[in-house]
Amino acid sequence: MRLGIISDIHGNRRALDNVLAYLKNQSTDEIIFLGDAVGYLPFGIDVLTRLKNERIRCIIGNHEAMLLGRLPIKPENKDVYKLDSVKAELSPELLNFILSWEPAIEIAIDKKLYYFVHGSPNDLLTGYVYPDSDLSPYHDSKWDVMENCLLTRVL
Numbered sequence: 001m002r003l004g005i006i007s008d009i010h011g012n013r014r015a016l017d018n019v020l021a022y023l024k025n026q027s028t029d030e031i032i033f034l035g036d037a038v039g040y041l042p043f044g045i046d047v048l049t050r051l052k053n054e055r056i057r058c059i060i061g062n063h064e065a066m067l068l069g070r071l072p073i074k075p076e077n078k079d080v081y082k083l084d085s086v087k088a089e090l091s092p093e094l095l096n097f098i099l100s101w102e103p104a105i106e107i108a109i110d111k112k113l114y115y116f117v118h119g120s121p122n123d124l125l126t127g128y129v130y131p132d133s134d135l136s137p138y139h140d141s142k143w144d145v146m147e148n149c150l151l152t153r154v155l
């Protein structure tokens with residue numbers, strides 16, 4: 001199975017179009033989006049619409065959580081994130097699409113269990129994993145492979 005993983009598009013419609021074209025050219029069987037479709041750039045609605053129309057399986061990111069009011073937005077970031085403009089244009093259909101996004105996804109492929117999150121296994125939305133992070137707490141996890149938007153590491 002060929003799996004495509006996309007994350008943190010943040011309203012960049014052109015980037016999403018390019019990466020989807022590339023993944024389709026690679027004969028990808030499934031694409032998973034690891035969150036943050038919106039924020040920063042002005043085409044969040046277009047990105048959400050494309051993800052929905054392409055039937056891409058999505059995980060909620062911290063920017064969607066802020067858009068939905070599940071996470072606070074720091075006042076100094078409000079203008080930078082541009083989530084108010086996305087919220088103003090958000091149709092009920094796209095809202096329901098975002099509400100259907102899972103916080104994490106487990107997939108079995110070739111007898112291995114993969115775990116996908118936006119942040120980190122212990123903080124799904126806002127956690128960070130760095131190349132020098134201690135991943136030893138996860139060595140005994142049920143997952144063979146963990147993926148997040150910042151790091152891929154096979155345990």
